[in-house]
Amino acid sequence: MNDSHTKKMPELHPAYLQLLDSIDVGIHVVDLDGLSVIYNRRMAEMEDMPKEEVLNRNILDIFMFNSAEDSRLWQALQHGRSHRNEKQTYFNNKGLEITTVNDTFPLQLNTETFGAVEIARDITKLERMSRETGRRKDEAKFTFDQIIGKSDAIQTVMTNAKRATRTSSSVLIYGETGTGKELFAQSIHNSSDRGSKPFISQNCAALPDSLIEGILFGSVKGGFTGATNHPGLFEQADGGTLMLDEINSLNPSLQAKLLRVIQEKSVRRIGDTKSKDVNVRIIATVNEDPITAVKNKSLREDLYYRLSVVTLMIPPLRDRKEDLPVLTDHFVNKFNDLFQLSVPYVAADVEEFFSSYEWPGNIRELEHVIEGAMNLISHDEPIGLDFLPLHMQNKASVSTASALDVPALQPNNDTIRPLQEYIESAEKHYIEEVLRRTEGNITQAASLLGIKRQSLQYRINKHRIGEQ
Structure with missing residues (x-):
């Protein structure tokens, strides 16, 4: 580049440098020669490198790439290329592998480039988790015998779920958080002719889009920067069941790819040119009304119709309160065994409060309340109001006061x-x-x-x- 026609990187006021050090994303700026001129605190932490080892040095002398073109910063600097929300895997000067999701783009003034910047979010730990899916083997331990409740609401769902074990049709389970959706999914798997095959579950909301695609479909070496050969969850679940929790959290493009895999019964790893046949039953869950999810466009309509061959709606605990006594006894017995206690029951005022409480966290909340109470009990005494969480004690007191x-x-x-x-x-x-x-x-x-x-x-x- 001709220095007479290019802009020099302007110097930043110390206050701006201090501001860059206070934010929680990595910032790395290079000038026209590829020398690092800004390297904030978060980036130094992510890459495990002191600033003095990076500043005023060329990025290709510090970081290990297979070639210069593998560096997004170098591409932005030399070719004016911008990359948004892309994953990059590379090595620092100690050989430590780093994986980030980056926004990288050239810095320009009046169409003239004077540097490049990379804004990075660290996903190194998440990337290691995704690679471990190649060794993953989930266990479906629940059966219908472990679903507790005699209410008509839960018995109706049980009947329909047992009927669904006779086929390999897709199942869509709708229920609020804590209602026991995975318990039903595992029970369906274990009672079907796939019970001896793999059961694998994945929470689609737990990982960013940049990772979930590779986890679901797998990848081949060279498919993208840092990619390795590993099978996706579809391949790992071949012959068995794949449970996709909170499927409505996937972005629409991933939902479209998922639909294609389900329809074609074949999967192609990222970066591969060949598809592989898979025989997988899909059980998907959503924590909101699926019709509402379709209207809100968080769930594709075509995917909804493909998944909802069988639809199960797990009732919230507030709609099956007649099951509270047996559920409460179950959890008391469970934690008696676990904590080596002999708590006999919950007191009458607690039982009365439980029946009036709305249980926004459903059965999971009830279990945690019982567990927390039994952590506080020092003798084998009934669980009284004093052992409940403070917000419940306050609600119980207000409820009592309202009867004045x-x-x-x-x-x-x-x-x-x-x-x-x-x-x-x-x-x-x-x-x-x-x-x-x-x-x-x-x-x-x-x-x-x-x-x-x-x-x-x-x-x-x-x-x-x-x-x-």
């Missing part, structure tokens, strides 16, 4: 008063009773009433509560 008596209108004796007068009288009586139960503790009373302490203090003064 307030001035009521007697059919024939009382004179009709203005509504506002009656409301204020009821409010005063209610606050007085809550304060009596908290022994005058205003902070605790405000918490039970669900209002701020200042707001309660205002009402106490307004109603002249406590004044003789």
Whole structure:
């Protein structure tokens, strides 16, 4: 390049350098000669290299690439190429493998290039996890016998799920978080003629798009920078069942590729030219109404119809509360065995609270509540309200307080008063009773009433509560 026609990299004020060091993505800037001029703290941590080993040195002298063209920064600098959200695997000067997802582009002023920048997010650990899928072997340990509940709602789902074991049709399971979707998926697998074959599950929301494609379909060496030969989950699950959890979290292009694999019953690894036949049953799960997911475009309509040959809707715990006693007993017995305790049961007030609670976390929340309570118990005593999480204790107290008596209108004796007068009288009586139960503790009373302490203090003064 001719120096007379190119721009020199401007120097940054120290305040800007300090700002770059405070953000949580890696920033690496090179000038026209490929010399590193900006190398922030996060990038140094990701690549395990001190700044002084990088700054003012050429990137090709520091990092190990198979060729200069494998460096996205070099491509941006020499050819003006931009790369968005692309994965790159390379080695630092100590031979340590680094994998990042990068945005790389040239820096230009008035169409003249004066450097290049790379913005990187570290996925080294996630990449190692993806490679371990080649040695992965999940175990389906649950069966229908372990699904607890006698309610009509859960028994209907059980009946339909057992019927689905007779075929290899795709199954779509819809249920809120914590309802037991994987338990049903494993039970279907174990009760089918695929029960002796692999069962593999993958949470589609757990990994970025840049990794999930390779995990699902596999890759061949050279398919992309850093790619190795490893089979995807479809190949690993051949003959068995592949459970795809939260499938609506996949981006639309990946959903389209997934649909093609399911329809053609063959998979092509990333970078390969040949496809391989696979015999896999798909059980997919979503944590929102699939019709809503289709309308919101988080689930492709064509994929939905392909997956929903059999659709199972797992009811939330709030819609099957008649199962609470048997579920509660099950978890008490489970943690008695695990913790070597002899807790007999949950107390009556806890049982009553459980029946009124909405259980947003469903069965998983119930299990964690029981486990947490039994961690606090020092003797083999019933689980009382004092052993529940604080937010539950507060809700239970508010529920109790809501049952307090307030001035009521007697059919024939009382004179009709203005509504506002009656409301204020009821409010005063209610606050007085809550304060009596908290022994005058205003902070605790405000918490039970669900209002701020200042707001309660205002009402106490307004109603002249406590004044003789």
